Amino acid sequence: MILGLSAATFGKWLEGAGPRKAMFASAVCFALGFYISYLGVQAHQLWLLYVGYGVVGGTGLGLGYISPVSTLIKWFPDRPGLATGMAIMGFGGGAMIGSPLAVKLMAHFHTPDNVGVGSTFLTMGTIYFLFMMFGVFTIRVPREGWKPAGWTSMTHAGAMITTHDVEVNAAFGTPQFWLLWIVLCMNVTAGIGIIEQASPMIQELFKGTIGPVAAAGFVGLLSIFNMGGRFFWSSVSDYIGRKPTYVIFLAAGAVLYWVLPYTGGNHWNSVGLFVTVSVVLLSMYGGGFATIPAYLRDMFGGYNVSAIHGRLLTAWSVAGVLGPVLVNYMREYELRHGVDKAGAYQAVLHFMTLLLLVGFMANLLVRPVAQKYWRTGSATEKAA
Template sequence: MKNRWLIAASAVGVHASIGSVYAYSVFKNPLETTYGWSSSSVITMFSIAIFCLGLSAAVMGHFVEKHGPRRAGTVAAILFGGGFLIAGIGTSIENLYVLWLGYGVLGGIGLGIGYITPVSTLVKWFPDRRGLATGLAIMGFGFGAMIASPIFNYIMETISIPATFFIMGSVYLVVMLASASYLERPPEGWMPDTMKAAVESGAQEVKQDLTQMTANEAVKTAPFWGLWIMMFINISCGIGVISAASPLAQESVGMNAASAALVVGLMSLFNGLGRIGWASFSDVIGRGTTYMAFFAIQIVAFIWLPSIKSALLFQVVLFTILTCYGGGFATLPAFIGDLFGTKQLGAIHGYVLTAWAAAGLAGPQINNFLREATGSYETPLYIFSGAFVLALVVSMVMQAYIKQARAKLAIQTQQAHA
């Protein structure tokens, strides 16, 4: 029997590697100035990666369930690490389309497979603390950019842009292959010793999931689409800020490029802390209440952000947004388990993450279009705040559904024991 905490560490290894995609904004200005590529062309590289992430997560969810986390993780490592290497070739020969192919298409597909592979496995290893488990793995994704951002910047400044892709692609390939080799599912119905003893003694009751559905059954339900809408809005608005974080900090409060790069890295720290913090907290207050908190906080934060002139206050509000953004991802797998069970959690997770694919196209492009049309980031931030009002309404409806379904399930359980 493998150690579940080492399984969690392996999951963090995979997610910390692929999470470097959120250090993308560090590449934006160097790619534009070095090769003369337009802002929209460079942003397209990031949009393609997120789009392919969402689609591959949806399509390959069944592959993960069928072949297991070790094989799926290996495939993810080859595609993501290899994508970085091809991106290095693209920048070496100054070919934008090869860069899109490597970083965007292949890297994005590796992102999608690598993202869902350890998460569905961890939920099964931590039946007693689902939120904590998914928060641990997805925390690594948030921390990935914090680690990568200064390293990317350093290699670009001291060597070159192609060297950055070649060196880091090789590193990610090794780390992800090593991490994937330890991933494995627990036996069916497995529980940790302390939980098993508590259940057998009657001191603890196993909390039932509302249903046990396949992915194709779940996608036909209203709660699935409620999750999809909430994630689409949370991701679109968050990515809109993340993709422009470095230039936004320079424009709004006058930071230089090096300071802005540091902000990008610190954003990733709070992105990661929000993932473990909010996901663990959701074990206490419930997933529905957690999402309502995300949206209420961000309605205020997005309205406030463009008027801030203090660099310190700007960072506090920005980092708060990032905790909610990261928390949305980390709480999602546990929410899916609560609603639809663990029967095909990986596949259902992949289906919901098509919202990430759509948001990857919508968020950066809307932000960039409005920025170029208005000359500032103020208008897109106000529009994003309005979108969070809709997300809050959906989350309230979801919370009402959960309470009703829990009450119905309790009655059915009592009748079955009568």
């Protein structure tokens, strides 16, 4: 939640200050969050952990998430989807590094009277800071109007790719912004529905076949497809267009969420089909994150795309709360009414289908931004 709020709050500042300052602020906040968490662990003060890891670290995370987006789009005007895919894939990949690293560090620092969490926070904060500073020192912004040799935007331009810029405050008032907000919120809420329940769900749908160890493997597989989907789908969107890409996410996603509970032990009893459907869904969940900045750039131009992206990430904040609450509430409701554990997932997953259909409708309604919102006298010169 804090990530989205931070991105929304500081996005406009980032556009003025530039990516280097924003990345530096992000590195400082993120590392500081770990250090405050260390103090919280040492002092046995839970609130310090919330403030440190949650608020201060989350603020750094939000800033860091949007910082490279507009710069990468400027370096890859011919392939903005690929560019945003790389950035957002990096965020997904970071979770794959952080999780095993934390486990190994805690094992390293573990003593009979100390579980090693505090030292792990301290070490990880320092490692993250150093790596983020590498980014701070190496990032470069191309001069305005730079384009790859031999590339002309006219070959890619279409009605859904603007040649004009829209400022963040103006974009905030367009129907397109809120339609894309709904698209992202629905896509993320549905994805979180699987991520939160992945391990217990596969065990309960295939009771006696899948145990905790295999379920942990399933969650790992989801992580890989979540990350890979970010790069794959956003790159694909450069060729087929942003809107059609979301049509695939939301339409195919709706069908797959509907089918998913039937793959379980009570119906078709196919672990392979369940896993296949789940990994495709997670790849589209990740793809939704990675493609949205390019979609925003197509709609609003590159001028304030990081700031607009930051504000759109409030959809993630809402989905981060809405997803688990909906899933847990619906599941508890089903269980209270005598539905067995495996059967309770059916209602939850079918509800996710409905959410994706709402997102599908919102995406269909997206049209080019009206001229009245354009930034005056600053048409983006994309043509040769």
